[in-house]
Every structure is written in structure tokens, then in C-alpha cells.
Amino acid sequence: MEVKVIGGGLAGVEAAYALSKAGVEVKLYEMRPRKMTPAHSTGYLAEVVCSNSFGATSLSTPSGLLKAEMEAMDSLVLKVAKRAAVPAGQALAVDREAFAREVTEFLESLPGLEVVREEVREIPPGPVIIATGPLTSEELSRSIVDLTGRKNLFFYDATSPIVSASSIDMGRAFVASRYGKGGADYINCPMTEEEYMEFWKALVEAETVPLHDFEKHLFESCLPIEELARRGPQTLIFGPLKPVGLVDPRTGEMPYAVVQLRQDNIAATLYSMVGFQTRLKWGEQKRVFSMIPCLRRAEFVKYGVMHRNTYINSPALLLPTLQFRKKQDVFFAGQIVGVEGYMESAATGIMAGIFAAALVKGREISPPPPTTAIGSLLNYVSRADWRNFQPMNFVFGLLPPLKKRIRKRRERRLALSRRALRDLEDWKEGELARLL
Numbered sequence: 120m121e122v123k124v125i126g127g128g129l130a131g132v133e134a135a136y137a138l139s140k141a142g143v144e145v146k147l148y149e150m151r152p153r154k155m156t157p158a159h160s161t162g163y164l165a166e167v168v169c170s171n172s173f174g175a176t177s178l179s180t181p182s183g184l185l186k187a188e189m190e191a192m193d194s195l196v197l198k199v200a201k202r203a204a205v206p207a208g209q210a211l212a213v214d215r216e217a218f219a220r221e222v223t224e225f226l227e228s229l230p231g232l233e234v235v236r237e238e239v240r241e242i243p244p245g246p247v248i249i250a251t252g253p254l255t256s257e258e259l260s261r262s263i264v265d266l267t268g269r270k271n272l273f274f275y276d277a278t279s280p281i282v283s284a285s286s287i288d289m290g291r292a293f294v295a296s297r298y299g300k301g302g303a304d305y306i307n308c309p310m311t312e313e314e315y316m317e318f319w320k321a322l323v324e325a326e327t328v329p330l331h332d333f334e335k336h337l338f339e340s341c342l343p344i345e346e347l348a349r350r351g352p353q354t355l356i357f358g359p360l361k362p363v364g365l366v367d368p369r370t371g372e373m374p375y376a377v378v379q380l381r382q383d384n385i386a387a388t389l390y391s392m393v394g395f396q397t398r399l400k401w402g403e404q405k406r407v408f409s410m411i412p413c414l415r416r417a418e419f420v421k422y423g424v425m426h427r428n429t430y431i432n433s434p435a436l437l438l439p440t441l442q443f444r445k446k447q448d449v450f451f452a453g454q455i456v457g458v459e460g461y462m463e464s465a466a467t468g469i470m471a472g473i474f475a476a477a478l479v480k481g482r483e484i485s486p487p488p489p490t491t492a493i494g495s496l497l498n499y500v501s502r503a504d505w506r507n508f509q510p511m512n513f514v515f516g517l518l519p520p521l522k523k524r525i526r527k528r529r530e531r532r533l534a535l536s537r538r539a540l541r542d543l544e545d546w547k548e549g550e551l552a553r554l555l
């Protein structure tokens with residue numbers, strides 16, 4: 120039985136390659152060059168649309184661990200990237216044209232794999248992997264809405280920064296819900312009038328990232344915090360920073376302003392800043408948001424972003440095997456499942472290919488454990504809180520903590536990476552071996 124892969128981007132090419140290696144026939148549909156997206160400019164498969172960097176390679180970085188795992192999974196993107204690499208210090212960067220050309224030529228020459236240059240306008244009968252990315256064409260988006268329901272397909276990403284729980288100053292913050300309703304659900308970061316005014320001034324003067332033309336009309340209903348702030352110093356006090364219903368136990372009084380942090384993962388190691396969707400440049404986010412007294416030493420594991428991004432509410436819709444729960448011969452992969460980044464997209468492509476091959480061959484494979492970078496991403500997209508689902512890069516905070524506490528950050532990260540790579544090897548020997 121043949122598997123259709125829709126979208127020949129970073130996820131789609133990996134999915135097609137994984138299927139092909141498992142001996143499954145593949146039809147890979149790519150609409151370019153007949154129909155372009157607003158960001159791509161060539162007809163090559165696996166075109167990288169913006170930065171030509173695939174991130175750091177050291178195992179003490181999230182990106183390095185993810186790449187090491189992908190290498191262990193025989194990633195096509197990584198193999199070709201290494202051949203098309205350009206000097207980039209500790210990072211892996213590619214000559215984008217050489218990279219995309221080689222991926223394209225390689226896949227086009229694989230027996231049992233056909234590349235079809237056609238826009239898919241409706242989800243075809245399964246088995247099918249939908250890997251059409253953040254710029255999925257309009258017609259297909261409509262068909263995805265028919266499958267998922269309107270409220271489960273998002274068209275842009277307007278996310279707030281996420282900080283690690285261990286870096287919040289809990290000596291100053293307090294845990295409470297507004298008016299005591301809903302238990303101790305939020306971490307509240309109080310500010311005095313003086314602290315708030317200093318923060319407000321820095322916020323309105325900070326530098327923002329320009330929007331692409333095709334994104335301008337998307338953000339009318341969702342103002343970034345700096346835009347709200349520009350309406351006047353009091354706007355935030357009546358908006359996302361309103362203190363009403365909150366009493367600071369240290370003073371027994373309502374603070375002048377409060378920044379609320381909401382738990383972002385089940386392990387409670389990550390918290391997102393409520394109402395802080397922003398277009399500030401990343402360095403500016405660190406500078407300005409670190410002025411919030413409880414966040415002076417905050418580790419920002421993810422910065423806020425606003426850009427065009429088509430993605431589904433995966434935790435409400437997908438199994439950890441990236442299968443659509445209600446129709447299990449439909450798989451999703453890449454940025455559309457709510458991961459972010461070239462490598463994360465490619466990694467989910469590898470896995471969707473493996474899971475779809477298992478389905479075709481009538482075998483059951485469970486995903487890699489959540490102690491691995493790839494397993495933690497699958498865990499995140501299928502099990503995060505569906506009510507506040509936000510796209511995510513791989514960060515070490517997604518991994519369960521080590522049994523033994525290691526104080527030094529670099530040593531801790533290296534230990535997490537070693538555990539991840541060991542667990543991935545065990546998974547390959549146990550689970551993946553059953554597919555081949």
C-alpha cells in the first residue's frame with residue numbers, strides 16, 4: 120500500500136525517506152514551483168525559507184541534542200546538511216541552494232518514491248501524512264478545518280515568552296488566582312508604581328521585529344503587549360497587568376501592577392507570561408522583561424513571537440504517534456503539529472514516516488520515551504494543555520528531571536543528553552527493530 124505525503128518541506132522529505140527505507144511506496148506531493156508560498160522562492164524540496172542555520176551542535180545545547188538524536192535516526196536532512204555545510208562556528212549552517220538541490224535530486228532518484236508537483240486541495244484517503252507547514256495553502260487549510268473543526272486550526276502564532284520555573288524569584292512572587300478562584304494556579308509577580316513606570320517606559324521604547332507584508336492583516340485582533348502599552352501608561356494596568364483580585368501576602372495589599380505566569384507543562388518546570396504576546400526583538404525581550412522584579416534572573420527558554428503559522432491544536436487531536444485520533448490513517452508532521460524550527464519539523468517528519476510505515480505493515484510501535492528530545496516533542500504536542508497550546512522548540516525543560524541533582528547547568532545538560540541518547544538507542548533496539 121502506498122503512503123501519500125503532502126508537502127515536500129523539511130518534515131515531508133524526512134517522512135518520505137523514512138517510509139522509503141521501510142520499503143513502503145511513497146507519493147510525495149509538493150505544490151511548488153507551480154504554486155508558491157509567500158516565503159519560498161524555489162521549486163526545490165526542503166527549501167529553508169529564512170536563516171540558513173540549523174543551530175548549535177554541542178550536546179550541551181537543546182539543538183545539539185536534537186541533532187544528535189536525528190543523526191541516530193539516520194536523518195536525510197542532517198546527512199545532506201553536513202555535505203552542504205558552510206563555516207558557522209559551533210553551529211551547523213548550509214549553503215541553502217546546494218542543500219535543497221541535493222535533497223531534491225536524491226529523493227527524485229529513489230525507486231518506489233514519486234514526487235508529484237501538484238497542490239493538494241483536499242485531504243485524500245489515507246494513509247496520508249500532512250506536512251504542509253506554516254504556510255499551508257488556503258484550499259487545503261479548509262479541508263483540514265473540515266477534519267479538525269474550526270477552533271482547532273490556528274493561522275498565526277502569537278505567543279508569550281516562557282521562563283523556567285527554577286529561575287523565577289519566588290521570594291518575591293506569590294502563588295494565587297484572582298479573587299482566590301481556581302486555586303493557586305498562577306505565579307504572580309507584583310510591581311510597585313515606580314517599578315512599573317520604569318518597565319512601561321522601556322517597553323514602549325524597545326525595538327520590534329518588522330512584519331512581512333503578508334502578515335500585516337493577520338494581527339488586527341491580537342495586539343502585542345508593546346502596542347497596548349503605547350496607548351498610555353495605564354492601559355496595561357487595566358489589561359494584562361491588572362492587579363484587581365490579588366493581594367500580595369508580603370504587604371497584605373493589592374500591588375500596583377501584577378504580571379501573571381501560567382504553568383506551561385505538566386512537570387511545572389516552565390511558565391508562560393500571561394498576555395505578553397510580543398514582536399519585540401529577542402534581546403529586547405530579555406532586557407525589558409527582566410526589569411520585572413521577580414524575573415530579574417529569569418531564564419527565557421522561549422521568546423514571544425508573532426508570525427503567520429498554520430498549526431493544529433495537536434493535544435486535542437493527535438496521538439503521540441502523530442495520528443489523528445478519530446481517523447488513524449491520517450498523520451500530521453512538521454510545524455503544523457505545533458513544533459517550531461527546522462530541526463523540530465524534520466524530526467517529527469522522521470517519526471511520522473516511521474509510524475505510517477508501521478501502520479501499513481500492520482505493526483505497532485510506541486514512540487521514543489519522553490526522556491529523549493524527539494520523544495519529549497511528541498509528548499508535548501500530544502499531551503500539553505490543549506486550552507493554551509503554543510508551538511514549541513525543543514528545550515531541555517521538556518525533559519523529565521534527572522534522578523540526581525546536578526547544580527552546574529552545562530554538566531546537567533550533558534547528563535540529560537547522555538540519558539536521552541542511551542534511551543533512544545534502547546528504543547531503536549526494542550521498538551524500531553520491529554519495523555524492519
Ligand SMILES: Cc1cc2nc3c(=O)[nH]c(=O)nc-3n(C[C@H](O)[C@H](O)[C@H](O)COP(=O)(O)OP(=O)(O)OC[C@H]3O[C@@H](n4cnc5c(N)ncnc54)[C@H](O)[C@@H]3O)c2cc1C
Nearest residue numbers: 126128129130150169170239251252256453454460461464
Ligand atoms: C517566514 C518564515 C521564516 C522561518 N524562519 C525560520 C528560521 O529561520 N529557522 C527555523 O528554525 N525555522 C524557521 N521557520 C519555521 C519552520 O522551521 C520552517 O517553516 C520549516 O520549514 C517548517 O518545516 P515544515 O516541513 O513543517 O514546512 P515547510 O518547510 O514550509 O514545508 C511545507 C511544504 O508544503 C508545501 N505545501 C503547502 N501547501 C501545500 C499543498 N496544499 N499541496 C502541496 N504542497 C503544499 C509548501 O510549498 C512547502 O514546501 C520559519 C517559518 C516561516 C513561515
